[in-house]
Amino acid sequence: MPRDGWDELNPDKQAIRTLIMKHQKEVRRLKKLKQYYEGQHKILGEKRKTKLVCNHAKDISDTASSYFIGNPVSYKSQQDIKPLMDAFEVAGADEADGDNGLDLSIYGRCYEYVYPEEGDTDLTIKTLEPENTFMVYDDTIEQKELFAVYYYARKDDSDRHQMVYVATVLTRHYKYVLNIRDIEGPQSLLEEPEPHYFDEVPVIEYRNNKLAIGDFELQIPLIDAYNALMSDRITDKEQFIDSILALYGALLGDEDTKDTDGKTAAQRLKDDKLLELPKDAKAEYLTRTFDETGVEILKKAVEQDIHKFSHIPCMTDESFGGNVSGVAMEFKLLGMENITKIKTRYYKKGLRKRMRLFSGWLSKSRAINIDISGITPTFTRALPKNLLEISQITSNLWGKISKRTLLSQVPFVDDVDAEVAAVEKEAEEALKQQRAMFGLGSNTPPTGDEDEPDVHKKPGGVDE
Secondary structure, eight states, rough: OTTTOTTOOOOOOHHHHHHHHHHHHHHHHHHHHHHTTTTGGGGGGOOOOOOOOOOOHHHHHHHHHHHHSSSEEEEEOOOOOOHHHHHHHHTOOOOOOOHHHHHHHHHHHEEEEEOTTTTTOSSSEEEEEESSSSEEESTTOEEEEEEEEEEHHHOOOSSSOOOEEEEEOSSEEEEEEEEEESSSSSSOOOOOOOEOOSSSSSSSESSSTTTTOOOSSGHHHHHHHHHHHHHHHHHHHHHHOOOOEEEESSSOOOOOOOOOTTTOHHHHHHHHHOOOOOTEEEEEEOOOOOOOOHHHHHHHHHHHHHHHHHOOTTSSGGOOOSSOOOHHHHHHHHHHHHHHHHHHHHHHHHHHHHHHHHHHHHHHHOOOOOGGGGOEEEEEOOOOOOOHHHHHHHHBTTTTHHHHHHHHHHOOOOOHHHHHHHHHHHHHHHHHHHHHHOOOOOOOOOOOOOGSOOTOOOOOOOOO
């Protein structure tokens, strides 16, 4: 959108309506992705006897999001950032990160809104649905943010056939709640702006990758093929059980012909599994033959392709069992690690904006100034660790690499700086105990004449 044509004090309702209409086309894709995550797959709408849903979409998104941000994001800095971390905790940053990670995996993008609750000075983070939210950028090469829109539709009270979009528009300095009628032509601005006291748009957009593609989006045809294959497999099994009985040289009889027990031939076959046939007659079941081995090979091939092209491995696979070495695990997770690194780069960009919003708010509301330039977000992968292997590596490198670097590799050490201080304190206390035990209270050499050599005495104790 051209920056010259945008006035945040007089937003163009018709332009916002046009953007909403454009976003509605994208909503169809987003709703489909959400449906697949929830198990509402294409096969459920097909005319089939058996409709089996194998929800690989949910498995892929849950695995990818847990690996990416299953553990809370930590922040490292040389300065005191405790006020900022406390503000993040109050705002629910960890919960927002978890929700964002899942939305990124499903939709390929996610949004969060930073705002103070009414009558409160603490900030809150609200995750917004991508189906109802979009960000607008200008047409410059920097593509700077102009405003964000969160909207929903309702019927017009004056005209039940008329649609009205209630849109919350957040600009660089103001917040609007606009009632935009779904009609062509100019619409007057009746709503007053409300300042939000941030110096930039308080909505953050995160992307899963450059094209904002979800983790399972490109594998939907393979997921549909797997569902169809497994459904047909179950149908074949059912048809095998419900086989047709064929009689050669005999008839099953009619309802008027009964035996001594008063049962027809059909009743006798159903109740007692018995059938009386003439001497030259025979009976057999007509069964549908199918290649079970070929079906199993095809099933495994499709399933492997789903995980192969999504780069999200099946964590329940037997190859992940046992005490796998760290190097072997890295090779197995190489594809997922690569796409997670891309996620991390784009997510850090959003986190920097989150820190700017919070630090600016703390500066205005509490006069707390925090320099965010030296803060580094750190992501920890949610994977089981081979503690024996890590301990061996740490022991071999101790004294060759800094304590801080080595302790950061230990999975159960949350605060590296605190652990380094604790290790140094324990070392000092151990040294003091050793000195006290052996009477070494000081390293200062003793003073006095009794310990000094007398250069005036001759050997044997005779004075010169």
